[in-house]
Amino acid sequence: MSKPVIEIKNLTFAYEKHTILEDISLRVEDKDFLAIIGPNGGGKSTLLKLILGINPIQKGTIRTFGEKPQKNLSKIGYVPQNTNVNTDFPIKVLEVVLMGHIGTKRPLFGYAKEEIMCAMGVLGQVGMQDFAQKKIGELSGGQRQRVMIARALCAHPKILILDEPTASIDIDGQKRIYELLKKLNETITIIVVSHDISVVLAYANKVVHINKRLIYHNLSSGEKDKLDKSGHFCEVELFNMFKGEEK
Amino acid sequence: MIEALSYEFVQNALIAGILVSIASGIIGSLIVVNRMVFLAGGIAHTAYGGIGMAIYFGLPIFLGASIFAVVSAFIIAFITLNHRHRMDTFIGLMWAVGMALGVVLVDLTPGYNVDLMSYLFGSILAVSHNDLYYMGGLLALIVFIMVFWYRDILAVSYDSEYASLRGINVRFFYTLILILSALTVVVAIKVVGLILVIALLTIPVYIAEKLSNTLYMMMILSGIFSSIFTLIGLVFSYSYDISSGASIILISALSLFAFLIIGVLKSSKFDI
Numbered sequence: 001m002s003k004p005v006i007e008i009k010n011l012t013f014a015y016e017k018h019t020i021l022e023d024i025s026l027r028v029e030d031k032d033f034l035a036i037i038g039p040n041g042g043g044k045s046t047l048l049k050l051i052l053g054i055n056p057i058q059k060g061t062i063r064t065f066g067e068k069p070q071k072n073l074s075k076i077g078y079v080p081q082n083t084n085v086n087t088d089f090p091i092k093v094l095e096v097v098l099m100g101h102i103g104t105k106r107p108l109f110g111y112a113k114e115e116i117m118c119a120m121g122v123l124g125q126v127g128m129q130d131f132a133q134k135k136i137g138e139l140s141g142g143q144r145q146r147v148m149i150a151r152a153l154c155a156h157p158k159i160l161i162l163d164e165p166t167a168s169i170d171i172d173g174q175k176r177i178y179e180l181l182k183k184l185n186e187t188i189t190i191i192v193v194s195h196d197i198s199v200v201l202a203y204a205n206k207v208v209h210i211n212k213r214l215i216y217h218n219l220s221s222g223e224k225d226k227l228d229k230s231g232h233f234c235e236v237e238l239f240n241m242f243k244g245e246e247k
Numbered sequence: 248m249i250e251a252l253s254y255e256f257v258q259n260a261l262i263a264g265i266l267v268s269i270a271s272g273i274i275g276s277l278i279v280v281n282r283m284v285f286l287a288g289g290i291a292h293t294a295y296g297g298i299g300m301a302i303y304f305g306l307p308i309f310l311g312a313s314i315f316a317v318v319s320a321f322i323i324a325f326i327t328l329n330h331r332h333r334m335d336t337f338i339g340l341m342w343a344v345g346m347a348l349g350v351v352l353v354d355l356t357p358g359y360n361v362d363l364m365s366y367l368f369g370s371i372l373a374v375s376h377n378d379l380y381y382m383g384g385l386l387a388l389i390v391f392i393m394v395f396w397y398r399d400i401l402a403v404s405y406d407s408e409y410a411s412l413r414g415i416n417v418r419f420f421y422t423l424i425l426i427l428s429a430l431t432v433v434v435a436i437k438v439v440g441l442i443l444v445i446a447l448l449t450i451p452v453y454i455a456e457k458l459s460n461t462l463y464m465m466m467i468l469s470g471i472f473s474s475i476f477t478l479i480g481l482v483f484s485y486s487y488d489i490s491s492g493a494s495i496i497l498i499s500a501l502s503l504f505a506f507l508i509i510g511v512l513k514s515s516k517f518d519i
Contacts, residue, residue, distance in 0.1 A: 052412060078412060089280055089405055090459040099402045099409060109394060135460045151409075 003066060005030050005159055005189050006051060011060035013046060020046045024060070024214045028159075028206075033185045035204035036193045042211040044193045045081065048163055052078055064159070077152030079145070081163040087137040093147050094119055094132040100154025122150040126180060142173025146180065159189040166196055178203050251485055256372055260491070263374040264477040266382040267431075267438045268447075272455070272470030273389055274431040275448035277424050279456065280404050280465075286323050286425065287448055289338035291432045291441045293319040293345030298366055298436075299352030309381050309433060316429035319345065324422040369440035369492030371481070382434050389427055393466070400424065401462055438477070439492035450499040451476060454506050476502060 006028040013021040020043040028034055036044050049055040050062060053069040064072045077100075097119040098111055106112060123129045126146040136144060145165055152160055162181070166174040174196075181190050182203055194200045201207060209215045251257045278287050294316040301311025319341055326337045353363070365373070393400065402410040403420040411417045435444045455468035480495030487494075 054408070054412070073412060073414070078409070080406070080409060086405065088456065090456055090462050090465045091401065091405055092460055095401065095461065096405070098398070099406065099413065101413070106398075109397075111398065133460075155413075 003030075004028055005032075005065060006191075007061075007063045007066075008051075009061045011047075011050065011057070011062060013043070013050060013055070013058055019212065021050075021210070021214075022212050024210070026208060026214060026216075028189060028191065030158075030189055031185065031187075032189050032191075032206050033181070033204045034189075034191045034206045034208065035197075035200040036191065036208050036210055037195060037197045037200065038210040040195065044210050045163055047210060048078075048161055048191075048193060051161065052076065074155050075158045077149075077155060077157030077160040079148045079152050079160070079162040079165055081167070087144075089136065091136050092132070093123070093128065093134050093136055093139070096136055096147055097123055097132075097151045097154055100151040119150075119154060122153040123147070125153060126150045127176075140173065142169045142176060145169060145173070145177055149177070149180065153184075157188065159191065160184060161191045161193075163193045164195070165192060166194065256374070257485075259374040259376070259379060260371045260481060261478065262379055263371055263382055264438060264481060264495075265474050266379070266386050267434050268451075268473035268477045269470040270382070270386045270389055270431050271435050271447050272451060272468075272473045273393060273466040274428050275452040275473075276455065276462065276466045276469050277400070277404065278428055278448055279452045280462065281421075281424060283425070283428065284445060284449055285335070286327070286338060287428050287432060288445050289323060289342045290316050290319050290425070290429045291436065291444045292342040294429070294433055294436065295349035295366065295441060296345035296347075296352070297349070297433075299349030303352040303356050307377075309378065309437075312433045312436065313430055315345070316433050317426055320425040320429035321422065324418075324425045328418055328421065365440075366436060367440045367442050368490050369436065369438050369443065369495075371438045371491045374437060378437060382437075385430055385434060389431070392423070392427065393463075396420070396423075397463065404462070439495055443492050443496045446496045446499060447473065450496075450503050454503060457506075457510070472502070473499075 004027045006026070008024055008026040011021060011024040012019065024047065036047065038044050046055065050057060051064065051069055053073060057069075062069055065075060094116070098115060100122075101111075101115050101118070106115070120129060120132060123132055126149050128143060128146050128150060131139065131143065131147070136147065139147065149160070149162070149165075152162075160181075165177055165181075169177070178200075181192070184190060192200055192204070252261075278284055294312045297312035297315025298308055300306070300315060301308045304311070322341065323334075323338060327334050330337075350363075362370075399410070399415050399420055400423075402413065402415055403417050404424075407417045407421070410420075432441075432444055432448075435447055439447050451472035452465070452469045454472055455465045459465035459468055476499040477495050480498040481491055483489065483498065484491040484494045
């Protein structure tokens with residue numbers, strides 16, 4: 001077996017006295033498409049923040065590419081939740097994407113030519129190059145989400161992590177985003193957090209359910225056939241499937 | 248009207264008005280996009296404690312107020328970065344205590360009967376040469392910092408969590424923005440007074456925000472609008488012998504009102 005890109009062992013995390021995550025262990029292999037599902041407040045976003053090094057690790061270990069998370073931030077692209085906030089902000093799409101550069105080759109003032117070329121390149125990858133000079137607030141939710149993916153791709157990550165990428169986006173927009181992720185998955189590892197389980201499961205090859213504890217689930221092809229890509233798999237049935245595992 | 252321009256105090260007032268307008272256009276833009284308007288209000292009122300201190304100890308007013316405002320900016324930065332949920336309480340507290348301290352210190356100053364109104368509503372016609380150098384120096388500092396760190400300040404203002412993931416020191420830039428705000432508030436007190444300083448930092452900025460695609464465009468437009476409002480306000484102030492600070496703000500507010508009406512008439516979807 002090859003080295004995992006992310007390895008989490010016995011991770012426990014608490015805010016003050018509230019335990020959010022308990023004894024989580026997880027292996028993510030190169031080019032996995034991992035879906036993390038679970039109820040709101042179940043600790044999904046907290047787990048992402050731990051992987052990204054935003055929250056400090058209290059107990060257990062997280063290794064990304066065999067090292068501490070803070071060492072490999074440039075290899076992980078992150079698309080945060082709620083890209084619909086702050087839409088009044090006077091900023092152009094291109095400038096948002098340029099934020100994604102880690103800033104190692106930055107010039108004294110402004111942005112380097114290579115940085116702008118690179119940003120235009122990733123905008124092309126997500127099909128948004130024609131919108132580069134538009135104000136971010138003028139875009140639809142789905143378009144804005146693709147810009148955020150472009151921003152995350154700017155640093156050429158090996159892993160792309162998305163937190164609820166399709167919340168409050170119409171069905172067409174959702175499908176476009178997942179098709180895009182599937183394409184990106186040919187070269188990089190994708191991790192998607194979502195409670196929109198029906199769609200995400202159609203694309204993922206690995207699923208974990210987090211509600212304080214983690215339940216692992218490898219999707220066999222038989223179960224996968226039950227899922228229709230356009231969308232509506234009975235969620236109750238699915239949760240029952242996981243409950244079965246738990247016992 | 249024209250003959251007024253030959254007076255030195257009128258020339259100084261015009262230059263001060265433009266310098267402060269440009270500075271407040273730039274800093275006001277940052278305050279608005281970072282949702283710091285209440286924080287800036289807290290700093291402005293706390294700065295009155297510094298004015299009182301300067302009068303009591305016989306220091307230059309700008310120096311005393313600046314020291315006080317910068318210290319309060321540090322405290323506010325510390326509170327907002329570490330105890331966000333208690334922020335409004337602490338800022339309200341500093342707001343009141345700063346003012347009270349200023350009033351008491353002025354009372355205690357022997358033989359000095361300061362005109363409180365001139366600090367509450369500005370005294371642009373009493374700007375000295377030294378004041379102009381101070382304002383010019385501050386504007387140069389602000390422009391330099393903006394040019395040099397524009398991309399970092401933009402990233403921190405737009406999405407601070409993401410900026411910190413990209414290795415930008417968010418706490419540093421957040422504190423820097425507050426300190427520049429404090430210094431700008433102090434010079435703006437001279438022009439429109441501390442009661443009205445928030446209007447100068449927000450009204451032109453609000454109009455500019457609606458018309459801009461980028462943060463630097465917003466800063467430039469805010470500076471231009473603010474300068475125009477200040478100059479028109481001064482003309483009215485001179486012609487009708489009314490308070491300069493208040494007439495600058497009323498001109499700004501009327502312009503904002505006209506802008507909103509035009510916006511509503513032009514588009515049914517106008518979003519305030």
